[in-house]
Amino acid sequence: MGTPSAIVSAAAEAYEKARLIGENSFALSKDSSNARSKDEWRALVDDVVIEQRFEIEQIEQAYALAGDQAGSLVFEEAVSKVYDEAGEALPIGTFVAVAEDTGNISLFDMNVLKRVVKHIKESQLVHDIAVNLSFSSMSDTAFRSELYGLLTENSDAAAHLVFSVTAYSAAKDFEVFKSFINLVHRCGSKVIMKRFEARFVSLELNPACSLEIPSMDASGRKDAPFS
Numbered sequence: 001m002g003t004p005s006a007i008v009s010a011a012a013e014a015y016e017k018a019r020l021i022g023e024n025s026f027a028l029s030k031d032s033s034n035a036r037s038k039d040e041w042r043a044l045v046d047d048v049v050i051e052q053r054f055e056i057e058q059i060e061q062a063y064a065l066a067g068d069q070a071g072s073l074v075f076e077e078a079v080s081k082v083y084d085e086a087g088e089a090l091p092i093g094t095f096v097a098v099a100e101d102t103g104n105i106s107l108f109d110m111n112v113l114k115r116v117v118k119h120i121k122e123s124q125l126v127h128d129i130a131v132n133l134s135f136s137s138m139s140d141t142a143f144r145s146e147l148y149g150l151l152t153e154n155s156d157a158a159a160h161l162v163f164s165v166t167a168y169s170a171a172k173d174f175e176v177f178k179s180f181i182n183l184v185h186r187c188g189s190k191v192i193m194k195r196f197e198a199r200f201v202s203l204e205l206n207p208a209c210s211l212e213i214p215s216m217d218a219s220g221r222k223d224a225p226f227s
Contacts (some may be wrong), residue, residue, distance in 0.1 A: 041098045044084060048095070050089040052111055054082045056119065058129070077117050077130040077164065100136045107175040109137040110146060113161075117150060130192060135169035139176045151187035151201060161189040181185045 036044065048054065062075040082090045099105040116131050137143045151158040163184055170177040170193055181191045 003178065007035075014077050038098075041094065042102055044090070045098045045102055045104055047085065048082050048090070049099065049108045049111075050214060053084075054080050054104060054108075054112065056112065056115055057081060065129075073127045075128045075130070075162075077132075079132070080112050090126055096134060100134060103136075105134045106140045106143040108138045109133055110143060110150075113147070113150065117157045117161065120160050121154065128160050128162050128190070130164040130210065132164045132194075135165070135172050135176075138180045139171070144180070148183065148187060155188055158188045163189060163191045164194050165191065166194045 038042075057079050058076045062073075080092060082092060082095050084090055096105060099108055113131060116129060118123075120129060151161070163180075165177065184191050
């Protein structure tokens with residue numbers, strides 16, 4: 001058992017993670033010994049964003065199952081890993097929640113996107129890469145403007161970029177989500193809705209939504225493509 005203050009901090013971290021997942025959701029915190037206070041998290045997130053202490057990993061790769069391209073890589077998801085000043089990895093859920101609270105998430109998301117676009121160009125990738133995007137960034141006018149410039153200036157890379165948004169985030173303002181889809185499509189990129197659940201977004205809100213996709217999470221929920 002940790003100290004009372006550490007336990008409270010760990011509970012706060014678990015709460016922030018659960019808040020990102022959705023209403024009536026929960027998250028477990030494995031260890032309270034390294035828990036930080038809210039003020040410590042705010043200062044840490046500011047520093048991480050400014051210093052760009054993050055790495056991009058490719059996970060959940062998907063391969064073609066049939067046809068001439070059978071066995072070839074067609075899709076992968078880029079996931080960010082963030083680090084403190086000592087090089088220790090930070091829980092991404094807590095980091096994102098605090099970054100949204102402090103208004104730093106749009107800058108962080110843009111830095112991630114720029115790095116992914118650079119990777120696509122330098123590696124001359126021919127498959128798609130999905131990048132997670134927060135609702136705060138998606139609804140930020142300044143972020144959208146910079147995003148439009150980034151994608152139009154790098155149209156070849158934009159064609160292989162997929163924006164991944166959770167159903168819970170999309171449900172915060174579906175009109176904003178739909179307008180973001182239109183923006184991204186004009187630039188030649190795509191959008192998918194992760195962890196689709198009818199309690200967040202009804203399929204009736206988008207008749208073009210299809211669930212014919214190659215992946216499903218552990219709970220059986222599917223990702224919905226908007227392409």
